[in-house]
Amino acid sequence: MTANSIKINHWLYPLSWLYGLGVCLRNKLFDWGWLHSKSFDVPVICIGNLAVGGTGKTPHTEYLIKLLQANGMNVATLSRGYKRKSRGYVLADAHSDAQQIGDEPCQIKHKFPHIRVAVDENRCRGIEQLLKLQSPRVEVVLLDDAFQHRYVKAGLNILLTDFHRLLCDDALLPAGRLREPAEGKSRAQIVLVTKCPDNIKPIDFNIIAKQLRLFPYQQLYFSRFCYGKLQPLFPPERDNHQTFSSLKGTEQVLLVTGIASPAPLQKEVESYTPHVKLLAFADHHDFSNKDLLQIKEQFLRLKKNSRLIITTEKDAERLKLHPALDEQLKPYIYVLPIEVTILQNQQSIFNQNIIDYV
Numbered sequence: 446m447t448a449n450s451i452k453i454n455h456w457l458y459p460l461s462w463l464y465g466l467g468v469c470l471r472n473k474l475f476d477w478g479w480l481h482s483k484s485f486d487v488p489v490i491c492i493g494n495l496a497v498g499g500t501g502k503t504p505h506t507e508y509l510i511k512l513l514q515a516n517g518m519n520v521a522t523l524s525r526g527y528k529r530k531s532r533g534y535v536l537a538d539a540h541s542d543a544q545q546i547g548d549e550p551c552q553i554k555h556k557f558p559h560i561r562v563a564v565d566e567n568r569c570r571g572i573e574q575l576l577k578l579q580s581p582r583v584e585v586v587l588l589d590d591a592f593q594h595r596y597v598k599a600g601l602n603i604l605l606t607d608f609h610r611l612l613c614d615d616a617l618l619p620a621g622r623l624r625e626p627a628e629g630k631s632r633a634q635i636v637l638v639t640k641c642p643d644n645i646k647p648i649d650f651n652i653i654a655k656q657l658r659l660f661p662y663q664q665l666y667f668s669r670f671c672y673g674k675l676q677p678l679f680p681p682e683r684d685n686h687q688t689f690s691s692l693k694g695t696e697q698v699l700l701v702t703g704i705a706s707p708a709p710l711q712k713e714v715e716s717y718t719p720h721v722k723l724l725a726f727a728d729h730h731d732f733s734n735k736d737l738l739q740i741k742e743q744f745l746r747l748k749k750n751s752r753l754i755i756t757t758e759k760d761a762e763r764l765k766l767h768p769a770l771d772e773q774l775k776p777y778i779y780v781l782p783i784e785v786t787i788l789q790n791q792q793s794i795f796n797q798n799i800i801d802y803v
Contacts, residue, residue: 451610454620461617468617468625475595482598483569487576488585488803491599493592495612495629496622499705499728500605501639501785503549503759504670506589508785510557512796518803519560519581523571524589526550526564528729534574537562542766548729548759549589555762568597585803592632593624601802604633606657607706608641608667613656633663635798640709641669641788650789666787666795672713673782678761679775696720697747701740701756703730703763710781714755722747729759737769744774754778 474480490509494500506522513520526535526547537546537554546554546564554562561583565571568591575583588599606612612630615621630636638653645667654665696718700711703726715721724743726736744754754777756764761780764770787795 451614451621453616457620458616461620464619465617465626472595472625472629480595482595484598484600485572485576485586487572487583488601489572489588489597489599490585490601490603490799490802491588491591491594491597492603492605493588493590494605495592495624495627496607496610496615497618497624498607498622500607501668501670501783502590502605503552504783504785505603505605505637505639505668506587507553507556509587509799510553510560512799513585513803514557514560516800516803519584520557520587521561521563521575521578521583521585522550522553522587522589523563523565523568523575524550524591525566525568527590528731529564531564532566534563534565534567534571536574536578537564543762548762551762552758556758568594572597592629601635601799602633603635603637604630605637605639608638608645608653609706611638611653611656613658630657630663631660635664635666635795638665638667639669639785640706641667643669645669645788664798666791667789668785668787670709671784671786673784675755675779675781677776678756678765678778678780681776697752698722699724699740699744699747699752699754701754701760701764702726703732703760704728704757710757714781720747730763732763732767732769734769737767737771741771741774744777752777755781758782 475482492502492506510520529547530544535546537550541551541554543551550562550564561575561578563571563575568588572586575586592604612627615623617623636657636659650667659665697720698714698718700714700721700723702710705728707723707725711721711723722743724740758780
């Protein structure tokens with residue numbers, strides 16, 4: 446939670462200064478009106494961050510989807526579809542896969558099949574296309590990872606920052622992981638500190654609030670991840686709802702991840718069984734045939750009759766249709782869902798802020 450605990454490549458500061466000049470100039474062009482932001486006649490909520498890497502944007506987007514759906518609103522999500530093989534505007538359907546729309550949009554579409562999920566690197570064009578849809582028409586648009594996409598003027602900006610790497614302690618790329626200076630937080634109406642530990646102390650909330658130095662118009666919230674029940678990636682035909690909430694403590698687990706920060710997930714799995722082998726790939730990793738062979742080899746080294754593979758929801762989207770995935774492994778692959786909880790008894794207040802805006 447301090448700068449000393451965050452790796453900063455100080456020798457790269459000269460490059461960070463050059464990078465920062467370019468980013469600041471771009472932001473000034475928007476502030477001065479030389480580059481134009483477009484508003485839309487529909488509520489637009491942006492969920493983003495200042496840093497590269499995972500701060501939990503997709504779980505928080507899913508939280509908002511559930512909240513808005515529960516209040517009877519027709520929701521659409523729009524992202525660029527990171528690492529997809531297609532280009533331009535694509536509206537997801539029941540047959541869309543990670544290659545076509547990206548792993549996280551695919552994950553959202555499968556979890557919420559009745560909402561519109563679209564991808565487009567041009568967010569303005571994407572929103573325009575979504576607003577043409579009828580029966581039902583789109584009533585609110587959630588922009589996933591678009592805080593730096595200033596060509597769209599969102600009505601509500603929610604900025605996420607990782608508890609373990611606060612934006613105020615970080616540095617600009619390439620010395621640190623910030624995409625733009627920390628002062629960019631001023632564009633957010635809501636700042637959310639994510640991935641808080643279970644044992645966070647009341648004093649920590651006050652310390653972080655002072656460190657972030659938010660403006661009076663900004664609201665600060667804290668959230669943590671809650672892990673759901675393990676679900677088979679390939680459910681048996683006789684029971685498509687087979688789940689179990691915990692391990693027995695004797696299983697040997699191969700944890701396969703392609704996420705930015707696998708350590709919290711590894712810690713969660715190790716709380717159920719100490720026999721965990723982590724096989725970590727880069728964030729949004731596009732699994733190759735060689736990778737699938739490595740997964741199989743690592744799995745076969747585990748003790749028979751008590752072994753399984755656990756992966757994340759977005760990794761599952763890239764694994765389940767991979768032609769090199771061995772049939773022998775499929776019955777042993779389980780997915781661990783992630784949900785979000787707002788802390789400090791602030792969940793109802795946070796929810797009402799979102800509903801009031803929409």
